Every structure is written in C-alpha cells, then in structure tokens.
Amino acid sequence: MGYFVNVEPGVNLYVEDINPTGSKTILFVHGWPLSHKQFEYQFDVLPHMGYRCIGLDWRGFGQSDKPIDGYTYDRLADDILAIVDALQLDDFALVGHSTGGAIAIRYMSRYNGKGVTHLVLVDSAAPTGFTKDTADHFLHLALNDRPKMMREVTDSFFFQYATEEFCDWFFHMGLQAAGWSTAAVIELLRDENVQQDLRQIVTPTIIVHGIHDRVIPFSQAEEIHQQISNSQLLPFYYSGHGPFWEERERFNSLLMDFI
Template sequence: MGYYVNVEPGVKVYVEDVNPGGNKTILFIHGWPLSHKQFEYQFDVLPALGYRCIGLDWRGFGKSDKPIDGYHYDRLADDIKAVISALQLHNITIAGHSTGGAIAIRYMARHHGYGVSKLVLIDAAAPTGFTAVTAKKLLTDTYNDRPQMIQGVTDTFFFQYISSRFSDWFFQMGLEAAGWSTAAIIVTLRDENLQPDLDKIHVPTLIIHGIHDQVIPFAQAQELNNRIKYSQLVPFEYSGHGPFWEERNKFNHLLAQFIG
C-alpha cells in the first residue's frame, strides 16, 4: 500500500506501508541518494513474519515532493515526526541507514523519541558525515555529471559482488532524486555534527555496520556504541556500506531478533 503524507503546507512525502495489520512496526529510513526501495530485501521477508514495514522517501528523493529547501536534519526529523503522528504510530522501531541513521538520531533527540521504543542504526553517517574534501568532490560531480557521481557511489557501496543488473537498479534509484536535493544533503553531511544528540537517546539501540565500509568508517560505529546508552554493536564481516543486502539473511534475522 502506497500513499502520501503531508509534512508541511505544500510538501508531501511518499510512504510504502506493507502489512498494516502486523503485530510490530518498523519504520525504515533510507540513505543518500536512494529511496525506500533500497530495503526491498527486508520488505520481501519481514512482513511474512508478522511485521508491519513502513518505508518513506525523504523530501527530494524517490517518489516524494521535491521542494527547493528543507534538506537539513531538523526539517527531515520533523518530516519523520509528521509521518509518525499522521499514522498514529506507537511503540515502533526506527531503522535508519547511513544518512537515514543520522536523521533517526536527530529525530530521537529533537522529538524525545516520540513513538519509538527501539532504534536500529545501519552504517549510520554519524556522529559526522562527509569530510570537506569528500563533500567538495561530490558537489562538483553532482553539479557537472550527477549520473557519473551516482555510479561512483554505487561502485564503492558494496564489498561483495553485485551483478550489472543490480548495479543498474541501484543507479536508477539514485537518479530518482532531484539534483538540488542530492547536493543539499552533501552539504548537510559536511556541516552537521550529531555529537550533542547521542546522549539524548534512551531506548535500546542496535548498531549494525559493515567492517569493509568505504563510505562511513567502522570506527564511527564504535564511537556510537561508546556514546549511546543501551546500545550494542554487531559487526558485519562480509559487508561494506550495504549489509541490508550483502548479508541480508543475517540482517533480517538479527533485526527480527532485536525487535522480538
């Protein structure tokens, strides 16, 4: 089931809602520059186990509206709050990947974890995101040859082999975003720091991170584990930045076990 939720006047975000009658709810927050579709291999499995799986596309990405502004963590966290409130969600698990993990952290701090009982951070771009050098290159590439930039992201994303067809699918997902939103998130990842937010997370937190991640170093997962109370870190030994696909069976089992 797919529908739109108004998050502010004139801006709607797309929501994919699978198994609305499920016993427990997982809200998936995708990474940059992708969409909820990146979690296809969770949506294939977890609803059949009784979970309600909700995936949303951030503003500017996937099927959501693409306004010219609002691409900072506070506004993106407010969009999450609008969706949770509109759907009247309670006692849910938020699972955020990469920049989605950073948005989830800001949501937990800014909105006091409203409606959330557990948190899953997947190769989270936190407490920092891109270095100034990395951001400069990505911005230059985005403004001059965005398809090539996205192909470069795809090429460094995975540790395990992906087929050319899978690479094409992943690449096309990135192209669904607007150019301006793609660039704006690079600036956010460069400029924002989530250090002050970490002490405000007070729910059980599962940290999943591929040890071969070339996008967000594994050391950052260790830092999150040290800073977030009630957190546990599970290294994924055969994954880069995409354990939700590279070790999807382990990932899905671990997620279900953590949620209960």
C-alpha cells in the first residue's frame, strides 16, 4: 500500500509499504534522480519471501512533495528519521543506493543508526559524490535540457545490455523529479561529502559495488570498506551502477542471506 508521511510542515513524502506484516523489514533509499520504483525487481520478490519492503521517495523526487529547499544530507537524513518514527520502525535493514547510500551513511552517524540492525550500501556516492567538472556538466544540462541529462544518466548507468523499453522506463522515472530538486542534489553531490561519518558506523555493513561502475568508481567502495570497521566489500563483476537490476538474483539472495 502507498501513503504519505509528513516530515515537516507542508512537506509529505510518499512511502510504498509492501507486505506490512512481513517478519523482517527492509527500508530502501533510492538514488539520484530516481524514485523508489528503481527497486521494482526487489519488490517483486522479497515480499513473497516474507519480507516487509518499504520504499520511499525523497523530497523533490518521485511522488513526494517537491519543496524548493531542504536538499542537504542533514535534512534528507532527518526525513529518514521522520519516516522511521512515523512507521515506528525498529530492528530493520537500511539499503541505500548511490546518493541514497550517502544519505543512509549520514542517517547512521547523525542518529546513531537508530533502529538499524543491518546496513547495505549499494554503489554509494561516498565518501564523495561528483567532481566539480561532472557536477557542472550535469547542472548545466539540468537547468537547460533536463531530458538530455537524464538520457546521459541512463546511458552511463548500466554495464549489461538493457532493452530500449527498459531504458525508456528508467528515463521517465528520472523525469518525475522536479527540475529544481534535480539541480539541488547535483550541487549537494559536488559540495558536501560523508567522509567524517564513516568511522562512526558500527552496524554490520555490506558494501555492494559494480566493478564496471562509470558513475561512482569501485575504488570509492574500497575506501569506505577501509573506514567502516564492521563491513564486507562484495564486488559485483557483471554490473555497472545498477547491480540491483543487472545482477538482481544475486543481489536479492545476498539481501536475504545478510538480513
């Protein structure tokens, strides 16, 4: 079922809650500039295996409200906390992909990992996000030709072949976001980082990263593995930036085994 959670006055985030009576809970945090729908191929499988799967759309993205401000790691982590509190979540796994991984890292350090028993970081934009040159390129496109920007994102995302129909679906998912929030998160990825947050994480963590990732290099996964003491690094050898789709059977099995 889907519903909205108020995270601050005038701002409501969309939440998809699948199999609410499941015995184990997984909270999924999507990447930029997508939505909870990117995890469709987890939501198709894991609830049937007894898991409660919760997908949220960040402010500014997907079906959530799109305020003009609030696009910082602190505020986005605060939004996660608001959802955790509203749904009274405890003893849950937190899965963050790309920028969602960086948001998850900030949540873990800012709130001492409240309620989280297992952390899964998937091709995380950590410790840093975009270089200045990459950010400036995407920012120019976001403010002048956002469909072209989203097409470039789609074309660089995957290592394995994706059909034209799949790419169209993925492309339109990114265009559900507001232009201003898309641009604001590019600036976030350029100007902020989660370098100082990593050593504060003590929760059992697995780091999943495609070795062919052209968005966030695999070397960054190695770096966060070194800094999160209780972590395992699991390379995905046939994936780019999207192992949740490119190697979805392995990814889903890994989640079930870990959680």
